Amino acid sequence: MSTVFMPKHIHPIYFNNVFDECLLFQNLTPNELDRLEGSAELSKCNEGEYLFRQDAPADFVYNVISGTVAIERIFSNGKRQIIGFLFPGDVIGLIHSEKYDCAVRCLTKVEVYKFSRKRLNILSEEVDHLKQNMEQIKSRIFSRVMDHLYVLGQKKALERLCFLFMQLLERLPGARPDRVDLYMSRQDMADYLGSTIETVSRSLAKLKADKLVAFPKLNHLQILNLAAVSELAEC
Amino acid sequence: MSTVFMPKHIHPIYFNNVFDECLLFQNLTPNELDRLEGSAELSKCNEGEYLFRQDAPADFVYNVISGTVAIERIFSNGKRQIIGFLFPGDVIGLIHSEKYDCAVRCLTKVEVYKFSRKRLNILSEEVDHLKQNMEQIKSRIFSRVMDHLYVLGQKKALERLCFLFMQLLERLPGARPDRVDLYMSRQDMADYLGSTIETVSRSLAKLKADKLVAFPKLNHLQILNLAAVSELAEC
DNA sequence: TGAAAATATTGATAAATATCAAAATTCAGG
DNA sequence: CCTGAATTTTGATATTTATCAATATTTTCA
Numbered sequence: 001m002s003t004v005f006m007p008k009h010i011h012p013i014y015f016n017n018v019f020d021e022c023l024l025f026q027n028l029t030p031n032e033l034d035r036l037e038g039s040a041e042l043s044k045c046n047e048g049e050y051l052f053r054q055d056a057p058a059d060f061v062y063n064v065i066s067g068t069v070a071i072e073r074i075f076s077n078g079k080r081q082i083i084g085f086l087f088p089g090d091v092i093g094l095i096h097s098e099k100y101d102c103a104v105r106c107l108t109k110v111e112v113y114k115f116s117r118k119r120l121n122i123l124s125e126e127v128d129h130l131k132q133n134m135e136q137i138k139s140r141i142f143s144r145v146m147d148h149l150y151v152l153g154q155k156k157a158l159e160r161l162c163f164l165f166m167q168l169l170e171r172l173p174g175a176r177p178d179r180v181d182l183y184m185s186r187q188d189m190a191d192y193l194g195s196t197i198e199t200v201s202r203s204l205a206k207l208k209a210d211k212l213v214a215f216p217k218l219n220h221l222q223i224l225n226l227a228a229v230s231e232l233a234e235c
Numbered sequence: 236m237s238t239v240f241m242p243k244h245i246h247p248i249y250f251n252n253v254f255d256e257c258l259l260f261q262n263l264t265p266n267e268l269d270r271l272e273g274s275a276e277l278s279k280c281n282e283g284e285y286l287f288r289q290d291a292p293a294d295f296v297y298n299v300i301s302g303t304v305a306i307e308r309i310f311s312n313g314k315r316q317i318i319g320f321l322f323p324g325d326v327i328g329l330i331h332s333e334k335y336d337c338a339v340r341c342l343t344k345v346e347v348y349k350f351s352r353k354r355l356n357i358l359s360e361e362v363d364h365l366k367q368n369m370e371q372i373k374s375r376i377f378s379r380v381m382d383h384l385y386v387l388g389q390k391k392a393l394e395r396l397c398f399l400f401m402q403l404l405e406r407l408p409g410a411r412p413d414r415v416d417l418y419m420s421r422q423d424m425a426d427y428l429g430s431t432i433e434t435v436s437r438s439l440a441k442l443k444a445d446k447l448v449a450f451p452k453l454n455h456l457q458i459l460n461l462a463a464v465s466e467l468a469e470c
Numbered sequence: 471t472g473a474a475a476a477t478a479t480t481g482a483t484a485a486a487t488a489t490c491a492a493a494a495t496t497c498a499g500g
Numbered sequence: 501c502c503t504g505a506a507t508t509t510t511g512a513t514a515t516t517t518a519t520c521a522a523t524a525t526t527t528t529c530a
Contacts, residue, residue, distance in 0.1 A: 194388025
């Protein structure tokens, strides 16, 4: 892995500014980071491609460096449910048995660090902070899925949309109220929110009409009234 | 822990016939089971009581021996979403950070083995099968939650109810098509299925009218047409 | 057992969302 | 920059579900 263009005091694994967001590497010593880096491989994937498919052997754990992906689960009737969107700093593939039980589709060009799951597990035995980080990531994922369950179970279309927007604002690195880039299509939003594309579209129209949000471009969201959007999104 | 009434060849930790269902103890040697049992404490809880509340320190892991519990998450607006129902053999409290992010309410009298989480983690370092079992439990829980997400996102009230019935049939020890005991109230079902008590009630009426199910008693479900119920429930 | 309380069902209506169809907008490739 | 394809929005309508209210059933406990 090339570290040629890296300032000396920044560890190569923190390249691309994922430092702040990347829970996996938190609290590790430079020495431990080196070991981790040694078992990582930088991997790239284009928009529309799949990082992995459902039922593929779950041999790798991925750490998103750049780009956005959708975790999706396809069901026997062909329908799909998007379980979540992941961004730089997020970790994929930690909670699986032998096979992945969902697929990961790239919504943009994506760069990931790819770890052998086996090796990461061995490493986590030796590096205490790594183990703790991995456990914390799992519990966060679970917590997030439970919020998602609540939203699908209890919230209306408009509120669901606000929930998504707040998630993006909080989790997308670099997102600010006046600039949230939506890398997913309206259909993706619908599949995440348990809704239809038409309902998403109408809810957007309502939010726009009420001046809670604006769309300078189709996929460039501005949150004009953060308090109101947050209120609607509230869990 | 008393083993007085235990046949000699059956390990005490397998008391109450949870053997088949209990993933946590699978593949452990009698010696390893002894160690595990040493750090367990049998604990009881009455119907309506809480095993633990949301935001309590997540110090224990529970293994259900008998009874049924509901995992519920309460939100700031007072609404609740039931995340799942757990039965004998199921494990509670494995995926949490320092605090429990949900509460566990007993739907019946409940007996659990209570393990110190810290101690269980230490033990899992030494007992390889235990660690594997714990990982497998986590991935199963996650897989189940993803099915749940799909059901809330994509299914209609009637189908949701069938989904619940199929889950009960598959997971409730001793459940058979002609005898599934519903330990939860209609309100609990609604809170699990992201619906209202009235809609649950009407869906039940429809299923009864169509002869897919019957209710000899209010909480004694009979699945008359398993194929049809299964078809409706299908993920 | 019998009355009160709790829970569940049913009815009428309103609200929310899905579906189908068409128009508008955006995007991609020459 | 233009044109056809893809995506998104909007419209009309049907379906589903929630809400409010009343009734029925079940449970509890004196």
